[in-house]
Amino acid sequence: MAQAVAHAPAHGTNTGIENRKLLMWLFLGSECLFFGSLIATYMVFKFDVIARGVGPFPHDVMINGVLHHGILDIPTTSASTFVLLMSSLTMVFAVYGAQHARPTLMKLSLLATIVLGLVFLGFQVYEFVTFVHEGLTLSTNLFGATFFLLTGFHGTHVGVGVLYLISMLAASMRRNGLGADAGAHVEIAGLYWHFVDIVWIVIFPLLYLMP
Amino acid sequence: MATAAGTLAHHAESGVWSWLTTVDHKRIGVLYGITAFSFFIWGGVQALLIRTQLAVPNGEVIPATLYNQLFTMHALTMIFLAVMPLGASFSNFLTPLMIGARDVAFPRLNALSFWVFAGGAVILTSSFFFEAPGAGWFNYVPLAGRTYSPGQGIDFYVIGLTVLGLSSLMAALNFAVTIMNMRAPGMTMMRLPVFIWMVLIISFLLILALPPLTVALIELLFDRNYGTNFFNPAEGGDPILWQHLFWIFGHPEVYVLILPAMGIVSEVLPVFSRKPLFGYSAIVFAGMAIAFLGWAVWSHHMFTTGMGAVPRTIFAANTMLIAVPTGVKIFNWLGTMYGGSLRFNTAMSFSVAFIALFTIGGISGVMHASPPVDTQQQDTYFIIAHLHYVLVGGAVTGIFSGIFYWFPKMTGRLLDERLGMTQFWLWFIGVNMTFFPMHYLGLVGMPRRIYTYDNDLGWGFWNMFETVGAFVIAASVLLFVINFFRTMQQEPTASDNPWDAPTLEWATSSPPPEHDFDVIPVVRARDPLWYNRDHNIQAEQPTGEHIHLPPPSYYPLLLAVGVSVLAVGPISHIAFTALGAVIAVYGIWGWALEPTE
Amino acid sequence: MAHQTQHAAVAQHGLTPRQYIMLGVALTVITVIELAASYIPALTPVLVPILLALTAIKFAAVVGYFMHLRFEDGLLAKVFTSSLILAILILVALAALFWGDYAPGVRAARGDAPASAPAAPKAH
Amino acid sequence: MDDTRWARARAQTQRFLPVMALAVVAVLAAACETNLPQSTTVIEGSHNATLWVPYRMVFILAAIVFVAVMALTVIFSITYRERPGRTARQFHGNTRLEIVWTLIPIIIVTLISVPTVNAIVAEAQPIAANALRVDAIGHQWWFEFVYLDEKVTTANELHIPEGREVAFNLKSVDVIHSFWVPQLAGKTDMVPGHVNDIKFTALRARPEPYLGQCAEFCGTSHANMRFRVFVHTEADFAAWLKSAAANGANPASALEKQGQEIFMRSACIGCHTVQGSAAAGKVGPDLTHVGSRTTIGSGILVNTPETLEKWIANSADVKPGSKMPPMAKSDGGALSKEEITAVAAYLSGLK
Numbered sequence A: 001m002a003q004a005v006a007h008a009p010a011h012g013t014n015t016g017i018e019n020r021k022l023l024m025w026l027f028l029g030s031e032c033l034f035f036g037s038l039i040a041t042y043m044v045f046k047f048d049v050i051a052r053g054v055g056p057f058p059h060d061v062m063i064n065g066v067l068h069h070g071i072l073d074i075p076t077t078s079a080s081t082f083v084l085l086m087s088s089l090t091m092v093f094a095v096y097g098a099q100h101a102r103p104t105l106m107k108l109s110l111l112a113t114i115v116l117g118l119v120f121l122g123f124q125v126y127e128f129v130t131f132v133h134e135g136l137t138l139s140t141n142l143f144g145a146t147f148f149l150l151t152g153f154h155g156t157h158v159g160v161g162v163l164y165l166i167s168m169l170a171a172s173m174r175r176n177g178l179g180a181d182a183g184a185h186v187e188i189a190g191l192y193w194h195f196v197d198i199v200w201i202v203i204f205p206l207l208y209l210m211p
Numbered sequence B: 001m002a003t004a005a006g007t008l009a010h011h012a013e014s015g016v017w018s019w020l021t022t023v024d025h026k027r028i029g030v031l032y033g034i035t036a037f038s039f040f041i042w043g044g045v046q047a048l049l050i051r052t053q054l055a056v057p058n059g060e061v062i063p064a065t066l067y068n069q070l071f072t073m074h075a076l077t078m079i080f081l082a083v084m085p086l087g088a089s090f091s092n093f094l095t096p097l098m099i100g101a102r103d104v105a106f107p108r109l110n111a112l113s114f115w116v117f118a119g120g121a122v123i124l125t126s127s128f129f130f131e132a133p134g135a136g137w138f139n140y141v142p143l144a145g146r147t148y149s150p151g152q153g154i155d156f157y158v159i160g161l162t163v164l165g166l167s168s169l170m171a172a173l174n175f176a177v178t179i180m181n182m183r184a185p186g187m188t189m190m191r192l193p194v195f196i197w198m199v200l201i202i203s204f205l206l207i208l209a210l211p212p213l214t215v216a217l218i219e220l221l222f223d224r225n226y227g228t229n230f231f232n233p234a235e236g237g238d239p240i241l242w243q244h245l246f247w248i249f250g251h252p253e254v255y256v257l258i259l260p261a262m263g264i265v266s267e268v269l270p271v272f273s274r275k276p277l278f279g280y281s282a283i284v285f286a287g288m289a290i291a292f293l294g295w296a297v298w299s300h301h302m303f304t305t306g307m308g309a310v311p312r313t314i315f316a317a318n319t320m321l322i323a324v325p326t327g328v329k330i331f332n333w334l335g336t337m338y339g340g341s342l343r344f345n346t347a348m349s350f351s352v353a354f355i356a357l358f359t360i361g362g363i364s365g366v367m368h369a370s371p372p373v374d375t376q377q378q379d380t381y382f383i384i385a386h387l388h389y390v391l392v393g394g395a396v397t398g399i400f401s402g403i404f405y406w407f408p409k410m411t412g413r414l415l416d417e418r419l420g421m422t423q424f425w426l427w428f429i430g431v432n433m434t435f436f437p438m439h440y441l442g443l444v445g446m447p448r449r450i451y452t453y454d455n456d457l458g459w460g461f462w463n464m465f466e467t468v469g470a471f472v473i474a475a476s477v478l479l480f481v482i483n484f485f486r487t488m489q490q491e492p493t494a495s496d497n498p499w500d501a502p503t504l505e506w507a508t509s510s511p512p513p514e515h516d517f518d519v520i521p522v523v524r525a526r527d528p529l530w531y532n533r534d535h536n537i538q539a540e541q542p543t544g545e546h547i548h549l550p551p552p553s554y555y556p557l558l559l560a561v562g563v564s565v566l567a568v569g570p571i572s573h574i575a576f577t578a579l580g581a582v583i584a585v586y587g588i589w590g591w592a593l594e595p596t597e
Numbered sequence C: 001m002a003h004q005t006q007h008a009a010v011a012q013h014g015l016t017p018r019q020y021i022m023l024g025v026a027l028t029v030i031t032v033i034e035l036a037a038s039y040i041p042a043l044t045p046v047l048v049p050i051l052l053a054l055t056a057i058k059f060a061a062v063v064g065y066f067m068h069l070r071f072e073d074g075l076l077a078k079v080f081t082s083s084l085i086l087a088i089l090i091l092v093a094l095a096a097l098f099w100g101d102y103a104p105g106v107r108a109a110r111g112d113a114p115a116s117a118p119a120a121p122k123a124h
Numbered sequence D: 001m002d003d004t005r006w007a008r009a010r011a012q013t014q015r016f017l018p019v020m021a022l023a024v025v026a027v028l029a030a031a032c033e034t035n036l037p038q039s040t041t042v043i044e045g046s047h048n049a050t051l052w053v054p055y056r057m058v059f060i061l062a063a064i065v066f067v068a069v070m071a072l073t074v075i076f077s078i079t080y081r082e083r084p085g086r087t088a089r090q091f092h093g094n095t096r097l098e099i100v101w102t103l104i105p106i107i108i109v110t111l112i113s114v115p116t117v118n119a120i121v122a123e124a125q126p127i128a129a130n131a132l133r134v135d136a137i138g139h140q141w142w143f144e145f146v147y148l149d150e151k152v153t154t155a156n157e158l159h160i161p162e163g164r165e166v167a168f169n170l171k172s173v174d175v176i177h178s179f180w181v182p183q184l185a186g187k188t189d190m191v192p193g194h195v196n197d198i199k200f201t202a203l204r205a206r207p208e209p210y211l212g213q214c215a216e217f218c219g220t221s222h223a224n225m226r227f228r229v230f231v232h233t234e235a236d237f238a239a240w241l242k243s244a245a246a247n248g249a250n251p252a253s254a255l256e257k258q259g260q261e262i263f264m265r266s267a268c269i270g271c272h273t274v275q276g277s278a279a280a281g282k283v284g285p286d287l288t289h290v291g292s293r294t295t296i297g298s299g300i301l302v303n304t305p306e307t308l309e310k311w312i313a314n315s316a317d318v319k320p321g322s323k324m325p326p327m328a329k330s331d332g333g334a335l336s337k338e339e340i341t342a343v344a345a346y347l348s349g350l351k
């Protein structure tokens, strides 16, 4: 089977894990701490806006008998969450295509992933712009600061991922594509992409759904 | 010679350009070493200025603001630009040699780490031309916020540390992969030299500890420049959050500083005791236990911030527990000396001194691990005594031991022993003269970070004494510098294994050829060369097989320039960010497309 | 060197395309459940545990199958999960430290009220 | 070949040793200092007494470990020195020993933990019913003390009764400071946005003050942020409270009168309070009884009319970074030399 060749295990490593793959997983471990710290900041200040009564607020709250409407747009964000989830699915197929010597599947899936990533970023830009119009900025209150920092850094990661995938797609258009190593290249890009997705899997319920 | 062994692709051997584009781990190690030692002297000069100001009560040598910048930059220089990269110098030079590999897993990434480090060092140090940071090395807010530090100093701190952190992260990832994946046949994990174990542990510590610092730095950057209020109590922020995030990084960081020295000592002691390391596995597991526990103690730097009784108790207990694995190491080193035949040359003397000096620092650490006791010791010279005993008496002493031990391997020359022993005694006396009285001064109430003190507090004598001690240390360091230059002028005469040492780096020539080993050695035991010696096993013969080495590349340098220029945007003009980004993107593309065959 | 690399060949299985799609659908369904749960007032008291549990499942599914971690050498799983656990522990510790000691409510009660009445002992 | 080299080096260093020993003795003889007003080992307050229990325990155990490790290092270094005919014994470890030296530190650490936890619990006791309540507020670079029930405000010099608990709320208006009177109590930080607390009982009244010092780096003049604590008998304290609650004294001479006028029409009143006058500023220390303080500038200058003049003329001269602007005309202020003399006289009279 052609598959066996494309899957050739890394040569000469003691663990049998390819160097770059090990590097990526270690890096993702580091990223856990990075987003962990950002989320910790968010959690530490979670109740501060309510305690101090300085809006805009993330969710509907009653303060001194007055109902303040939450600023978070859950339906829209659910849509963008779905988009990002689907991008993970298309990414899986890009890896699958690369590893099973099906370059067209790989390229189309990469393209789909890029497009979905861009759509997600579009949602985020829209959300940020709306919030700024409604008076939520970095300096309005700690919800603004923690929200923009956390989702902003997630968005930056998505952006970097999109650039990464575009480079990969461009490189795969060359005469000999991504070369013999295509499977590994795309797989490692995929690891990064999925990680960015799971960060959102955590952020979405934490920020948007929990009261 | 090197070329006889394999058909080696040739690269430029000398000249500035060859150093700028090198991806050879040994050369990168040398670059780290020379840069870091220069910064050690620079940090030492700052320390001498500090000591001069404190020599007498109401000293008037250095004004308050400059003094505050000096101790801040002294600590930053010593920690981030001297001791950490000195550790990196050893791990770069030695890791592939000691595990029997031809290079690290990602040679270009390795070069990038160095150049990004150089960029960060330039950024941080250049602050002296504008305004140096002056809020202490742990940079507590709100003092470090825009309101109370309106100048640019703190921005240099933030940018400099972020860039340096990036460099360390890349290096740590690289070394973790190298050690896990690139070992010679037979080099199982439990045969790894202890030094390599320590490098691996440090790599994990850095990979996991740097992100919280980065997040703290980003939040401070935003607070200072983009209007957020993470640390501003007036708007609901909390200065304590900075302390937590900083020390979540900061405590693992101190183990990053000490573990290389512990690794060095574990290599040197057996060689000059002429017997195997006592309790190898205990030492390795103790190293892991230290690294593991090191995550659960950070708040011991915050015992006086008004934490509740429960967290204080928990953090105190965890902190004290670290004495247990560390004690295991100390006693195993003593066990290594026990029954040996100790040859007290310079390398060995520094290693034995390490045991004594580090223990003193460790014990004082356990003393202020008790929160009630710490309320009397925190922010006094007792802490300064502790930190210098572990850092100077520990880390730097260990590093000197390593320099004397591996110098023949690195340069083919043996450092002069007479100068070496004189340096050692000056060092040992100077360190104790400078830092031991600090315990006493702390206990009689001298706070740290004061540029002046009154005559009638009874601190004058010992401060003068310490200042004299600091100059004794300087004399010692000066002797080393002289020794270095004198030795380098001589012909390389060192044999492959002048110490009859057991580890793989001594199986190749001194200095090693560019490809490290003519034939990758096979490892049969924990002390491979001793095993081979005792079992009369000859080294494998070269096969003439083609040895592939990665070609030099200027992309790491270019990319590092891009990153550094990009980073100074927030403290200069946004145009720099744009320019840096362009350079960086170009660098990445060139890097990705550059053939490595 | 061959002996070192042999066991690597066993790795690299993964799911079939069909299974991937099924998993994608399942993840979407879980997301919908999360969303729905957050809109049902009756669930409010148990919403946090529900969300945490569902998030954990999604997380594990993506990491395990999309990222192939289930089929990789155990070392990778160890590296990643230990990092993740550390991150979670630190997050929990910080939340506990701040909510326990310095939470806004606690702060207001302890702090800005002038200390005319004997303040409660600061036992965490 | 290396052998002769290092043997020679060793001979050299050995000649050096007696000289060193002599030096050590000489130095120790020269260093006998008895007056240590900020020493943490002098116990004059209940807080310091509580923490002295683990403190002492820690010291004793530390000394034992220190002596043991140093002794082993030195003994091994001497006994197992390389010598003709010696060969190193080859062994790899010893599990029983390994267990022993794991257990010993565990025992030591447990011994330290017990008094530690006891002291932490003792610190967390509720405040005594008759406690004196004081807000201690950190400013860059001075301390403000507000007696909550007595409604008295003072700065840099704290007066308390002996034998009665004093309970502090520790606050800060700007950056983090730390409240520390080594002989009475360990330190606790003053963190903006938080209110920390510390309480202690001074064990005895004495004429000379206890020295306090800010113990968290707080900027330029952190070194100059000191304060004094006067411990009185209960009766003396009551008298002090009474005088401290009174309005600022009226000027007693023409010069003082002139000084008062200048003070009241100058920038001073924007920052300083003199009770019973128009001066009600809150930026700087309360000056109602500044004349009765022994020091000014948070404990860095003895309080005399001359030092007051110097301070008012340009406080940054004596205290780098001082937040009080220079007042002398020569330094960009509004007051002439004579005017400053008058103001200083007025302030000296505010007993």
Ligand code: HEA
Binding pocket: B138, B254, B255, B257, B258, B300, B301, B319, B320, B322, B323, B324, B326, B327, B328, B330, B358, B359, B360, B361, B362, B363, B364, B365, B366, B368, B369, B370, B374, B377, B378, B379, B383, B386, B387, B390, B391, B394, B395, D062, D065, D069, D104, D105, D106, D108, D109
């Ligand atoms: C190389 C760096 C290094 C190392 C290894 C250590 C090791 C330790 N440190 Fe240290 N520490 C610093 C660097 C380091 N530290 C620095 C830089 C600061 C100040 C930061 C600042 O404020 O600027 C600091 C501050 C610091 C504090 C905060 C003090 C304060 O600000 O109030 C505390 C408190 O608990 C502490 C504790 C410890 C402990 C318990 C250890 C332990 O790991 C030590 C363990 C070792 C031993 C105990 C010796 C050997 C053991 C035996 C011989 C066994 C038997 C011994 C006993 C049972 C006691 N350290």
Ligand code: HEA
Binding pocket: B040, B041, B042, B043, B044, B045, B047, B048, B050, B051, B071, B072, B074, B075, B078, B079, B083, B136, B137, B138, B384, B387, B388, B391, B392, B395, B396, B434, B447, B448, B449, B450, B451, B470, B473, B474, B477, B478, B481
């Ligand atoms: C690795 C870390 C490290 C190292 C190696 C050192 C080394 C030294 N340190 Fe430092 N120090 C810290 C880390 C370190 N320090 C930290 C973290 C702080 C806390 C900062 C803070 O509060 O924020 C601190 C603070 C600190 C203080 C307290 C300042 C204060 O609180 O006010 C003092 C005071 O004496 C001091 C002194 C010294 C001295 C004398 C040395 C000596 O060992 C230095 C020896 C080196 C030399 C003397 C080099 C000289 C060589 C020459 C001159 C050669 C001649 C020149 C040529 C050939 C060109 N240090």
Ligand code: CUA
Binding pocket: D138, D139, D141, D176, D177, D178, D214, D215, D216, D217, D218, D219, D222, D223, D225
């Ligand atoms: Cu206030 Cu230091």
Ligand SMILES: [Cu+2]
Binding pocket: B250, B251, B254, B297, B298, B300, B301
């Ligand atoms: Cu620490």
